[in-house]
Amino acid sequence: MSDRITKPIVAVVGRPNVGKSTLFNALAGERISIVKDTPGITRDRIYADVTWLDRTFTLIDTGGIEPDSKDIILSQMRSQAQIAIDTADVILFMVDVKQGLVDADSKVADMLRRSHKPILLVVNKVDSFEKYMADVYEFYNLGIGEPHPISSVNRTGLGELLEAMTAYFPQESGRDEEDDRPRVAIVGKPNVGKSSLINKLLGEERLIVSDIAGTTRDAVDTEIRYNGKEYVFIDTAGLRRKSKVKEELEHFMILRAVSAVERAEVAVLVIDATEGVTEQDAKIAGIAHDRGKAVIIAVNKWDALEKDDKTIYRFTEKVRNILSYMPYAEILFVSAKTGQRLPKLFETIDIVSENHAMRVSTGVLNEIMAEAVAMQQPPSDKGKVLRLYYITQVSVKPPTFVIFVNDKELMHFSYTRYIENQIRNTFGFRGTPLRFIIRERKSG
Numbered sequence: 484m485s486d487r488i489t490k491p492i493v494a495v496v497g498r499p500n501v502g503k504s505t506l507f508n509a510l511a512g513e514r515i516s517i518v519k520d521t522p523g524i525t526r527d528r529i530y531a532d533v534t535w536l537d538r539t540f541t542l543i544d545t546g547g548i549e550p551d552s553k554d555i556i557l558s559q560m561r562s563q564a565q566i567a568i569d570t571a572d573v574i575l576f577m578v579d580v581k582q583g584l585v586d587a588d589s590k591v592a593d594m595l596r597r598s599h600k601p602i603l604l605v606v607n608k609v610d611s612f613e614k615y616m617a618d619v620y621e622f623y624n625l626g627i628g629e630p631h632p633i634s635s636v637n638r639t640g641l642g643e644l645l646e647a648m649t650a651y652f653p654q655e656s657g658r659d660e661e662d663d664r665p666r667v668a669i670v671g672k673p674n675v676g677k678s679s680l681i682n683k684l685l686g687e688e689r690l691i692v693s694d695i696a697g698t699t700r701d702a703v704d705t706e707i708r709y710n711g712k713e714y715v716f717i718d719t720a721g722l723r724r725k726s727k728v729k730e731e732l733e734h735f736m737i738l739r740a741v742s743a744v745e746r747a748e749v750a751v752l753v754i755d756a757t758e759g760v761t762e763q764d765a766k767i768a769g770i771a772h773d774r775g776k777a778v779i780i781a782v783n784k785w786d787a788l789e790k791d792d793k794t795i796y797r798f799t800e801k802v803r804n805i806l807s808y809m810p811y812a813e814i815l816f817v818s819a820k821t822g823q824r825l826p827k828l829f830e831t832i833d834i835v836s837e838n839h840a841m842r843v844s845t846g847v848l849n850e851i852m853a854e855a856v857a858m859q860q861p862p863s864d865k866g867k868v869l870r871l872y873y874i875t876q877v878s879v880k881p882p883t884f885v886i887f888v889n890d891k892e893l894m895h896f897s898y899t900r901y902i903e904n905q906i907r908n909t910f911g912f913r914g915t916p917l918r919f920i921i922r923e924r925k926s927g
Contacts, residue, residue, distance in 0.1 A: 490532065491540045491652045492742055494567035496595070497577030498556060498587060502607040505635035506577065507531070507544050510645075529734060530741050535645045538652060541745060543570065543738055557587045564591050566735055568598040570742040573651045575644075577605045578622060580615050580632070592625040601651035605644060606630045610637060664706075665836045668717045668747035670740045670771070672763040675755040676783040679819040681705060681716055684828075709829045717743045733763065740767045748880055749777045749836050749914075751828070756784045756798070756816070760805045768806050775881035777835035777915045778812040781828065786818040811907075813914045835914025841882055843910060845875045848884070855905040862895055869893035872924055874902075883918040894921045 495503045511531035530543045545563040567574045576595055578588050595602050606622055609615045609632040622630040631647060633640030669677050684707055705716045744750050750771035754764050771778050780802060788794065799814055806812065813831050817824045852874045861869035870889040877885050886902070888894050899919050906917065 490745055491538075491572040492543060492570055492745065493540050493573045493575060493648060494543045494545050494571035495575045495577060496545050496560070496563050496567045496591065497605075498560060498579070498585065501577045501579040501582075502635045503544060503577055506575075506605070506607065506633070507542060509635050509638050509641060510535075510542055529737055535649065538649050540649075540652065541741060543567075543741065545738075557590060560587055560591045561594060564594050566738060568595070568600060570738055571600065572653065573648055574598075574600055574602045575605050575648070576602055576627065577607055578625075578630075580606050580609050580618050583618065584621055584624060589625060592627050596627050602627050603644065603648055603651075604628060604630045606632045607635055609640065610634050664713045664715050665749060665832055666715045666717060666747040667749045667751055667832055668740075668743040668771075668776075669751050669753060670743055670767050671753035672736055672761070672767065675753045675758075676819045677753050680753060680781070680783060680817070680825075683819045683822055683825060684709075684716070709826075712829075712833075714829070714832065717747050736763070737766060737770070740770050744771050744774055744776055747776065748839055749779065749832055751779045751781050751832075752812075753781045753783050754802075756782045756788050759798075760802050765805055768809060768812075772809050772916060775916055775918060777839040777881075778809060779828070779831050779835060779914060780806070780812050780814045782814065782816045783819055785816040786821050786823060809916065811912065811914060811916060831914070838912045839881060839915040840879045841910065841912065841915075842879060843876055843882070843906070847909075848874045848876065848906070851905050851909055852886075852902060855902055859901060862893055862898055864893055867893065869898070871902075877920070881916045881918055882912065883920065885920045885922055887922050887924040889923070889925070891921050891923050 495507060497503050510533050512533075530541055533540055533542050545566045564574075574595060576592065578584070604622060604625060604627050606619050609619060612632065615632070619630050619632045631640065631644045633644055635641075669681060671677050685705065707714045707716055752764065752768050752771065754760055768778065768780070782798065782802070795816060798816075802814055803810065813835060815824055815827060815831060817828060819825075852871055856871055861871060863869060867890065872887040872889070874884055874886045877883050884906075886894070886899075899921070903917055903919065906912070
């Protein structure tokens with residue numbers, strides 16, 4: 484099986500109060516999508532990873548519609564449907580059996596039907612099949628196929644729905660086995676220069692550009708050849724949707740970042756040197772960190788800054804402070820306009836993607852751990868001392884290690900961080916997060 488299996492993206496669309504968030508919570512469990520100890524990132528539950536049987540997918544909630552007037556609801560539903568059509572592999576269109584078929588539902592159904600994406604019609608609030616089945620059949624009139632009756636609150640009908648949904652997931656193809664070109668997502672908030680960066684990379688080398696056919700989402704994949712090596716850039720810049728509501732735009736930006744980052748191994752976060760690191764930048768960085776991707780922070784428009792000999796140092800400090808949860812990220816100061824340091828970008832992509840896929844032998848890891856334990860005593864609590872028995876690497880992209888200990892409770896976050904730093908001191912692992920899983924094993 485390939486190391487790179489993209490999680491399919493499933494989007495939920497529907498009017499206010501049909502029960503979208505109840506379904507979201509029922510499927511996602513109470514797992515919050517963004518890691519709790521990541522400072523500076525708000526926890527809007529816009530997306531969550533869900534595992535059902537042996538399939539994992541990313542569930543996205545296409546956004547809050549303000550129950551205002553009928554016209555506004557319809558226009559907001561249309562823009563939600565558009566987000567779903569743009570980013571999702573499968574769309575769940577949710578309606579409410581108790582309110583029956585509403586005009587807005589039919590209009591959105593028309594739009595979804597034209598997208599030729601797989602759509603599942605989910606009829607919610609069916610608390611009793613005997614009582615409501617006749618009403619469920621009314622939704623056949625939408626012309627998007629068989630209605631799936633569920634009750635998000637009682638969690639009934641979810642198994643059948645999930646089964647129907649996973650049938651539409653793309654088969655995990657072996658195609659990626661041979662495709663070992665680095666896949667790089669260019670992400671960042673609007674107007675930081677993502678498209679000019681890609682255009683400059685293309686223009687500089689008179690590169691062979693082709694839009695790869697068969698990419699389902701509308702993020703454009705561009706093949707770039709540099710120094711005889713091919714790269715695939717996944718660009719989310721093609722988004723110029725006029726949005727009246729700032730929140731809606733932000734919501735959209737996050738979903739786009741999720742869908743691009745999901746398909747890449749390396750995320751290049753473009754930030755604007757003239758603005759510094761903003762809260763939106765931190766949110767997007769959090770998505771890449773959360774998903775265990777290698778990260779390069781490209782500070783663009785560096786040519787536009789008045790500089791002295793301390794500017795780079797001060798800017799780096801600021802970035803490191805705000806994105807303190809990703810000290811491993813590489814920082815580059817570039818200019819899409821002048822082409823400054825863009826060759827360095829390819830070099831850095833090569834380094835971080837190698838590190839992202841690096842394996843370390845078990846023998847060496849255990850030597851490093853033994854030395855680390857000798858230098859700094861493991862924590863103890865009420866006379867009980869933490870013992871570290873064994874460490875081994877279980878996967879790559881990102882490099883993931885399992886440490887066997889006598890008592891998980893004693894393995895504090897800070898000691899795990901200490902072991903991580905010792906491993907990094909030896910192997911560098913620049914640009915990639917490392918994951919640690921702590922397992923208990925009784926001694927002897």
